Every structure is written in C-alpha cells, then in structure tokens.
Amino acid sequence: MARGIFNSPVVGVVNRAFVGLMNLPGVGPIVRRGLVVIRYTGRRSGKTFETPVGYRRSGDTVTINIAAPEQKNWWRNFLGDGGPITLLNLDGRDRRGHAVAERNANGGVAVKVRLDD
Template sequence: MKALGTVAAVIGGILALLAVPLVVVIVGVRSGDRRFIRALTRLQRDVVNKGAMQVAGQPGAPYAVVEHVGRRSGTAYETPVTPIRDGDGWVIALPYGDETAWARNVVAAGSAVLRFDGERRAVEGVEIVPIADTALAGQQPGVIKLFGIRWAVRMSDAA
C-alpha cells in the first residue's frame, strides 16, 4: 500500500510540473504583457511553427498556411494558422492580440494565399475584427475565455 502512495505522489508531482508552464502561458497571454508575448511568439516561431509547417496546408492537416509578404521588408513569409469557415470566408483567432505581425502584414496587403487541406486559395477583404463577431465565438468559447482572446482575422475567398 505504501508503494501505491509513493507512485501516486510521483505522478502528482509530474502532473504539477507539466501544469506550471501551461498556467504561466495562460496568465502571460491574458495579461497582454508585450515582453512576455514577444518571447512566446519567438518560441512559437522558432520551435513550434517548424513542426507545424511539416504538415500545414496538406490534406487532413489540422493547420493551414498563410502566405504573405512583409509590409515593410517585402519578404515572403509562410505562417501556420488554424482557420475555420465563417460564411463565405475564414476566421483565425489572434491569441497574441491584434498587433500580431502576420495579421498586420495580411491586412496591409488586403489579400493573401491560404493553403488549406491541400488547396491554395486566394483570400481578400482581410480585416481584424472582435472575436465575438465571428464563428469562433460559438465554436471555441472556452478557449477564447481561458486565454482572453479578443481579436480574430476575417478574410473572404477571392472571387
């Protein structure tokens, strides 16, 4: 019986160690602290996105790719995103706020290419909108509330 208590304590400790980074991320994102957000977006760009880009845009993949051009640099970029259908277009949550670089680039250009489920789609009419005004509000209310997400990018399929 004592061995079970020790195993339970070890498992509990491991779970606590795994929960701490998640809590830090949630609190940091909700706080809107620019230094924290910058550090987190660098980590995402340099580590997480590299893995996501291995499958993003392919048939059946959970991620799509937004192809866009830097508004000042003119450099071509590819950013993995998770869009959902919203009427005749798409919406993408902006958990790091409305100053997210890829979103600002796409809004400035007014158009982009969305690679989703093995297809390249031209999109236009790009705008940043309150997330409450999108299909995401009804589909992911728990995540939106947990992270305090206020903004989303809305874009329409090009004619």
C-alpha cells in the same frame, strides 16, 4: 513590450513541426482540418512570409482568430482595407483571398479572409 512566448525562438520550431505534420500521409489531412499555412507580403519589408495558423471556415469566408494579438505582428498587415493573402493547400490547392483584420471591443483580433476562387 515584454518578450512573450509567441516571440520566442521556440515558436519557429513548433511552427515547423506543425507544417511537417500537415504534410505527412495519413496524419496530414487530419491536421489540415484546423490548420493552414498562410502566405502574405510584409507591409513594411515587402518580403514574403509563411506561417501556420488555426482557422474556421464558412463557405468562402475563412476566419483566423489571433491568440495573444499584442504579442504577434503578422495580422497588422491586414489592418484598414486589408490585403492579399494565400492559404496554402486549402481544398487540395492554394487559395487566394483578401484578408482584413478586425479588433473587437474586448481587444480580440480576427482576420477574415474572403476567398477569391
């Protein structure tokens, strides 16, 4: 697969910048309205990862639409029956849930998280 922008070292810098903005007083609450950091365990490595993602919420369901899914890997951890995920600092606290990745007929991918608590 060709190396796309989502696989470049620039993404790590941008992700760290957004996480920094999310934690700033004043600006943080505004940024966190559409961004959250997720924590999950890699399906093959067993390592814990954290990454910021855009999301939409409806009650106890959070939807993370994946832009350019073929250039990203993290969502594949939630194929099939899905798996556990933590959304950091959602509602002022870490929220656990169960995430399942779904691919639509057009090739788009969304990860649906059902919050546990």
